[in-house]
Amino acid sequence: MNERVIATNITKSFRSTKALDDVSFSVNEGELFGFIGPDGAGKSTLFRILTTVMNADSGDALVDGFHLKDEIAIRSRVGYMPGKFSLYPDLSVQENLEFFAKVFGTTVQENYSIIKEIYVQLEPFKDRRAGKLSGGMKQKLALCCALIHKPRVLFLDEPTTGVDPVSRREFWEMLGRLKQSGLTILVSTPYMDEASRCDRVALIQKGKILDIDPPGVITKKFPLHVIAVKSDNMQKLRKDILKVEDAESVYGFGEFLHITMKKENSSTEKIESLLKQQGHQHIEVKIIEAGIEDCFMHLMEHNKN
Amino acid sequence: MKLTGENIIEVENLVKRFGSFTAVDNISFQVRKGEVFGFLGANGAGKTTAIKMLIGLWSPTSGKANVAGFNLFTEAEQIRKNIGYMAQRFSLYEDLTVIENIQFYGGIYGLRKNILKERAEELISELGMESFRKELIKNIPLGWKQKLALSVAMIHKPKIVFLDEPTSGVDPITRRQFWDLIYNAAEKGTTVFVTTHYMDESEYCDRVSIMVDGRIEALDTPVQLKKQFNAESMDEVFLKLARPTEVSSKQ
Numbered sequence: 386m387n388e389r390v391i392a393t394n395i396t397k398s399f400r401s402t403k404a405l406d407d408v409s410f411s412v413n414e415g416e417l418f419g420f421i422g423p424d425g426a427g428k429s430t431l432f433r434i435l436t437t438v439m440n441a442d443s444g445d446a447l448v449d450g451f452h453l454k455d456e457i458a459i460r461s462r463v464g465y466m467p468g469k470f471s472l473y474p475d476l477s478v479q480e481n482l483e484f485f486a487k488v489f490g491t492t493v494q495e496n497y498s499i500i501k502e503i504y505v506q507l508e509p510f511k512d513r514r515a516g517k518l519s520g521g522m523k524q525k526l527a528l529c530c531a532l533i534h535k536p537r538v539l540f541l542d543e544p545t546t547g548v549d550p551v552s553r554r555e556f557w558e559m560l561g562r563l564k565q566s567g568l569t570i571l572v573s574t575p576y577m578d579e580a581s582r583c584d585r586v587a588l589i590q591k592g593k594i595l596d597i598d599p600p601g602v603i604t605k606k607f608p609l610h611v612i613a614v615k616s617d618n619m620q621k622l623r624k625d626i627l628k629v630e631d632a633e634s635v636y637g638f639g640e641f642l643h644i645t646m647k648k649e650n651s652s653t654e655k656i657e658s659l660l661k662q663q664g665h666q667h668i669e670v671k672i673i674e675a676g677i678e679d680c681f682m683h684l685m686e687h688n689k690n
Numbered sequence: 691m692k693l694t695g696e697n698i699i700e701v702e703n704l705v706k707r708f709g710s711f712t713a714v715d716n717i718s719f720q721v722r723k724g725e726v727f728g729f730l731g732a733n734g735a736g737k738t739t740a741i742k743m744l745i746g747l748w749s750p751t752s753g754k755a756n757v758a759g760f761n762l763f764t765e766a767e768q769i770r771k772n773i774g775y776m777a778q779r780f781s782l783y784e785d786l787t788v789i790e791n792i793q794f795y796g797g798i799y800g801l802r803k804n805i806l807k808e809r810a811e812e813l814i815s816e817l818g819m820e821s822f823r824k825e826l827i828k829n830i831p832l833g834w835k836q837k838l839a840l841s842v843a844m845i846h847k848p849k850i851v852f853l854d855e856p857t858s859g860v861d862p863i864t865r866r867q868f869w870d871l872i873y874n875a876a877e878k879g880t881t882v883f884v885t886t887h888y889m890d891e892s893e894y895c896d897r898v899s900i901m902v903d904g905r906i907e908a909l910d911t912p913v914q915l916k917k918q919f920n921a922e923s924m925d926e927v928f929l930k931l932a933r934p935t936e937v938s939s940k941q
Binding site for chain 1: 731732733734735832855858859860861862863864866869873887888889890893894912913923924925928929932933
């Protein structure tokens with residue numbers, strides 16, 4: 386398979402903090418690859434290094450066939466949308482776009498087909514200053530500016546952070562369509578539920594990659610049973626559930642609690658009868674498939690030591 | 691409107707206009723004492739504007755409101771003294787130590803020196819942060835920061851605490867620990883008014899309101915909302931409300 390990004394042993398420290406600790410992975414051509422992890426996991430640092438905005442302490446990467454030291458070659462081949470809005474607020478929508486096209490030696494007309502679908506939504510506001518756009522519109526403009534030089538690899542750093550669930554969904558649908566054109570996309574996010582939108586994901590925490598695989602494979606690998614439990618009294622359930630023997634962890638998941646247990650120990654009947662004894666009603670106990678968030682928390686706990 | 695005493699927030703026909711734009715369009719609702727109240731909405735739906743009015747920062751264009759027993763139009767100063775507020779991004783000073791942050795906020799909330807000293811010690815031992823006491827905020831782990839930020843927002847023992855996306859970008863374990871803190875606060879009788887983009891968290895609220903285009907389009911317990919909108923999850927409720935046309939017509 387054709388690898389568009391190959392990172393090997395990338396390490397980066399800021400004073401005493403290790404932002405990236407020996408990070409290696411590769412991303413295939415045309416892949417939508419997600420880095421899933423909380424703030425401070427090292428996602429932004431990684432993207433800055435791969436787009437040559439920042440130097441690694443050690444390690445290297447090939448980005449579209451070029452080593453990190455070939456800054457100029459890489460910069461013309463990648464599109465980068467940073468987490469913070471970084472367009473020119475005093476330039477209009479159209480001026481921003483033309484500026485970015487010009488910097489890369491191209492024109493908006495030449496590559497218009499790439500951004501067309503996104504840009505039509507911005508067109509009614511093309512004379513508005515970028516700083517005066519709504520959050521969603523700013524995001525779309527930033528994406529257009531990152532795409533206008535027809536990059537081979539697109540880096541999107543937390544494009545959906547702080548964005549409501551509906552707008553997030555729309556953004557991912559847009560990424561799905563961009564991917565159709567063959568573009569390789571690396572995207573970072575703190576939202577675990579977005580993993581399912583990616584071909585493969587790297588779960589990342591404290592500068593370390595905890596696991597890399599397609600999201601469906603990661604959840605299949607989960608070594609324990611996840612048991613979802615609810616009752617008429619969730620407050621009391623949170624306390625009573627601690628009496629379940631052999632539970633490895635208990636976490637809230639929306640209207641349910643998730644208990645994890647070794648498969649050989651897990652018994653929904655046992656849990657149900659315990660809760661009945663404690664006076665719970667409308668009890669629901671069921672073994673469910675693990676989600677990415679279950680997996681992430683499990684990996685976090687097992688990487689503590 | 692009379693304050694019944696049962697409701698810690700009472701809002702009636704509240705409006706905020708910016709020029710020709712109506713950011714908050716005639717909203718009415720009540721929040722009960724000790725409730726964990728989820729305040730949801732899409733970006734740009736008017737949540738932030740509504741909150742800024744409720745905490746006495748922006749004055750409404752029209753309507754009526756009582757917060758923590760005080761009139762929003764005439765007693766905003768009193769409201770500010772009786773509420774806590776935690777914004778996600780700038781709630782603690784990174785270059786001050788843990789103890790300095792506590793002292794700073796206690797001062798802002800007008801605690802007297804001897805009370806503040808006592809409260810600060812109480813808070814540090816409650817949180818188990820003795821070893822971080824003289825550590826700069828920027829050097830302590832995120833989970834601790836969140837805990838401290840919430841405690842600091844409540845150092846003056848407010849009746850209500852407003853939390854604006856308190857768990858955004860936080861790892862899944864810390865995020866859940868933060869909700870334990872929210873429950874603790876609620877159990878002690880503090881009303882919690884919280885916004886979030888995590889729909890699983892909306893399930894942890896006693897009641898949830900959803901704003902769409904400046905209006906409150908739904909308000910109920912998560913169970914009732916799911917029934918009302920014939921939805922499996924709060925995520926689906928949100929989707930149906932925030933983009934009704936898309937769900938029904940799939941244009």
